[in-house]
Amino acid sequence: MTPEHDRLDCPHEAARLLPWYVNGTLSTEDVTRVEAHLRTCTTCSADVERQTKLQSLVRTPASVEYSPSAGLRKLMTRIDEFEREYPAAQPEVLAGRQRRPTPTRTVRWLAAAVVIQAIGLATIGASRFWPASGSGDAPLYHTLTSAPALPANAPRIRIVFEPSMTLSQLRDLLWAHRLTIVSGPSESGIYTLALPSQGDDIERAVLSGLRADSHVRFAEPISSSAAAP
């Protein structure tokens, strides 16, 4: 390490703001403070010149400009495939949600969940006492308890969420990717989720989306041969 370069470090607080003075993003207050310091500090004045050179070097136009068309086409194809699998229904809900405050959403979801459970239970009760006429085997309606089982080879994901995640955030995330909770939480907070259908692209897209979510601590696919409920 060459000593003369270390001497170029001014200890003044304003010295640390110089990069943003040079790129023009400091507040007017900070600009005033920095300029006051620059009037008395040759080290920092030289530093500003150096950083200005660095900035213009960084911004030298590239010899290659990248056209967005190819990438855009790939993105649109990905969206097409995704929407074929999952017909888009969520935007209205997402847009509507924005108007409601958080606590109400969480309570409302819980209330809805309780109601659905109650209806389910009541319907089971009814079918015991009033069996369907005719063949009797096929139910006249579907309840939660008679929901179709997931195919055995439905791709699964192991996931852990941040403790700060609210119930409504969890629900939105699961719904956006059409995921179902297969099991969990385990003692270490791991959930096993299932995708409704197979497809490497779908799985990759969903994992991408999950990992990009700040509430997801980790998400890993479980290979179908290793899957266990």
Next chain:
Amino acid sequence: MAPVDRRDPRSVPGASPGYDNARDLDLLRRIIARDRDALEELYTHYHRRLARFLTRLTSRYDVAEEVINDTLWVVWQRAGEFRGASAVSTWILGIAYRRTLTALRHVPVTLDPAEAERILDHGRHTDPADTAEQRDLLDRAMATLPLEQRMVLELTYYLGHSCQEIAEITDCPVNTVKTRMFHARRKLRQLLPALSGQE
């Protein structure tokens, strides 16, 4: 060279076009309504900046394109969750930043000490006025920095973000941003003495 007004990034030679938050918000609203033209417009606006920013970091356009696509995919799926607490650009860049860290997780940084000597030697034989050569030198020097430090340099000097915005994009305290910048610049000074205009 025309006098530079440091308070206006647009007046800096070679500065990329600025962000337009009102336009971005409008596009997000249309994206929530599933307007594909709006997504295309947003993609085109961000592609140029992100492509250059990312290829400077990865030197592989295919990786850069994948990060851009993953980022705009998340925007398409989750535009409805944007709360307006930050600028749209900050939100989008935050997504891109996290995707980049994941994508480059396995790429080793050149920590070879001999590389530092090679860069210094390269610099001694380069005309300081030759911009293309200086750019190459700079790229080589930056490749020796840890990814987080390079990100701060690029976000500051190339994309022109404020310290506060970078803190939001990288999800760390403002002081961490300043520290990373301090270390990055110190290393660059050691590797590129010609840039310092050594008398």
